[in-house]
Amino acid sequence: xxxxxxxxxxxxxxxxxxxxxxxxxxxxxxxxxxxxxxxxxxxxxxxxxxxxxxxxxxxxxxxxxxxxxxxxxxxxxxxxxxxxxxxxxxxxxxxxxxxxxxxxxxxxxxxxxxxxxxxxxxxxxxxxxxxxxxxxxxxxxxxxxxxxxxxxxxxxxxxxxxxxxxxxxxxxxxxxxxxxxxxxxxxxxxxxxxxxxxxxxxxxxxxxxxxxxxxxxxxxxxxxxxxxxxxxxxxxxxxxxxxxxxxxxxxxxxxxxxxxxxxxxxxxxxxxxxxxxxxxxxxxxxxxxxxxxxxxxxxxxxxxxxxxxxxxxxxxxxxxxxxxxxxxxxxxxxx
Numbered sequence: 001x002x003x004x005x006x007x008x009x010x011x012x013x014x015x016x017x018x019x020x021x022x023x024x025x026x027x028x029x030x031x032x033x034x035x036x037x038x039x040x041x042x043x044x045x046x047x048x049x050x051x052x053x054x055x056x057x058x059x060x061x062x063x064x065x066x067x068x069x070x071x072x073x074x075x076x077x078x079x080x081x082x083x084x085x086x087x088x089x090x091x092x093x094x095x096x097x098x099x100x101x102x103x104x105x106x107x108x109x110x111x112x113x114x115x116x117x118x119x120x121x122x123x124x125x126x127x128x129x130x131x132x133x134x135x136x137x138x139x140x141x142x143x144x145x146x147x148x149x150x151x152x153x154x155x156x157x158x159x160x161x162x163x164x165x166x167x168x169x170x171x172x173x174x175x176x177x178x179x180x181x182x183x184x185x186x187x188x189x190x191x192x193x194x195x196x197x198x199x200x201x202x203x204x205x206x207x208x209x210x211x212x213x214x215x216x217x218x219x220x221x222x223x224x225x226x227x228x229x230x231x232x233x234x235x236x237x238x239x240x241x242x243x244x245x246x247x248x249x250x251x252x253x254x255x256x257x258x259x260x261x262x263x264x265x266x267x268x269x270x271x272x273x274x275x276x277x278x279x280x281x282x283x284x285x286x287x288x289x290x291x292x293x294x295x296x297x298x299x300x301x302x303x304x305x306x307x308x309x310x311x312x313x314x315x316x317x318x319x320x321x322x323x324x325x326x327x328x329x330x331x332x333x334x335x
Contacts, residue, residue, distance in 0.1 A: 009323070013316050020312040021074065021305075025067050028301045070305065079306035084298050089306045093288060098181035099169060100280070100287035104272040106184075106203055107211035112265065115215045119222025119261075120254065126227065134219065141216025150209040150282040157205060165202050167284025174198040206283040210276055214268045221264050225257040232256075259326065266322035270315035 036054050045053075054060050058069065058080070073080060079089035122134040157164040165171070170183050174195035179186045184203070187196040229235065230253055238248045277289035284290070288307055295303045 009320065013320065016316055017309075017313060021071060021309060022067075024305050024308045024312075025070055028299075028304055029063055029066070031296075031299065074306070074309065080302040082295075082303045083300045084295065084303070085300075089302045092291070092303060093307060093310065096286060096288045096291045099285060100273065100276055100289060102182045102184065103203060103206055103210065103276060103280070103285060103287060104269065106207040107214065107272055108265070108269055110207055111211040111214040111218055111268075114211075115218035116222050116258070116261065119219040120226055120249070120257075122219070122223040123226035123230065123257075124249070131223075134223070138216040138220045141212045141219075144212065146209055146213070147278045147282050149212060150205070150279055153205045153209060154282070164205055169202050169286060170195065170199045171202075206279050206285050209282070210272060210279045214265075214272065217268060218261055218265060222257065222261045225260045226253060229253045229257045263322045263326045266318050266325055270311075270318040273311055273314055 036050060036059060051060070058066060061069070070080075077090065081087065082089050082092050085092050118134055122131045125131050154166060158166045170187075174187070174192070176183070176186050176190045176192060176195055179189050183199040184196060187193075187199055235248060235253055238252055276285075276287060277293055279285070280287045280290035281293050288310075292304055292307045294300075295307070
């Protein structure tokens with residue numbers, strides 16, 4: 001890909017991010033409720049003390065000035081202080097981000113190892129009972145609300161069967177000192193297989209809930225792409241040469257059928273990050289999504305704005321990566 005075309009496409013992301021920044025800022029600014037009143041609560045303070053607090057938080061400035069300050073600080077990676085935590089926003093987000101990334105990666109892995117084989121089998125066994133069941137399952141996976149499915153899993157495996165924990169990342173007795181801040185990796189680095197199994201048991205249910213819609217989408221994409229590839233001339237020619245069905249599927253058809261699957265998976269990874277708010281809240285997962293929900297309730301403007309902007313940047317960049325992957329896997333497509 002020419003470097004000029006790459007830079008041109010990269011610069012096109014700037015207006016998108018600027019638009020997201022405007023929308024996020026205005027939505028938080030126009031949301032009913034005063035963060036100062038929420039912070040004060042039932043405490044009795046004078047009007048002068050309230051004005052001092054409002055000035056310290058920057059809420060005494062006009063809306064335009066607050067937005068200009070927000071953009072200027074965001075450009076340098078400074079999102080100010082969290083109203084609730086009284087600490088730099090970037091530090092608070094950094095503490096919660098590893099839990100969200102770990103959950104998203106496990107959900108992505110579960111989706112890929114499940115969706116691709118099911119999609120291939122559904123294409124190979126077209127119009128059979130398996131294909132119809134896979135189609136119905138994919139429709140259900142897309143249609144079921146995440147919070148409802150998560151609650152069902154909790155009721156079955158955590159409440160009734162009591163084989164999986166209800167919430168959290170790891171049990172109190174299995175905690176280990178952080179190295180990478182990814183518990184599944186840290187427990188292995190510490191040589192604690194018992195702690196690894198404990199962390200794995202905590203992440204299974206939220207990962208299943210988060211990865212279900214992605215599994216359904218990727219399975220349908222893989223099936224459709226596989227059926228289209230199987231009708232291509234080079235597959236017919238390979239069959240005419242007498243190649244085995246297995247070799248045709250895995251050496252020729254699958255390689256090309258996975259091109260759209262890889263692209264869609266890159267895009268859906270951004271959806272995993274953005275869709276984890278409800279899942280993390282249902283399962284008490286101490287990640288960024290749950291932190292955003294908590295911050296919305298207390299009108300913690302700087303943290304919500306920074307977190308949503310992070311989600312937007314991640315999603316836009318993953319879409320950009322998906323475009324790049326598609327052009328690399330299929331050179332006939334140009335940006």
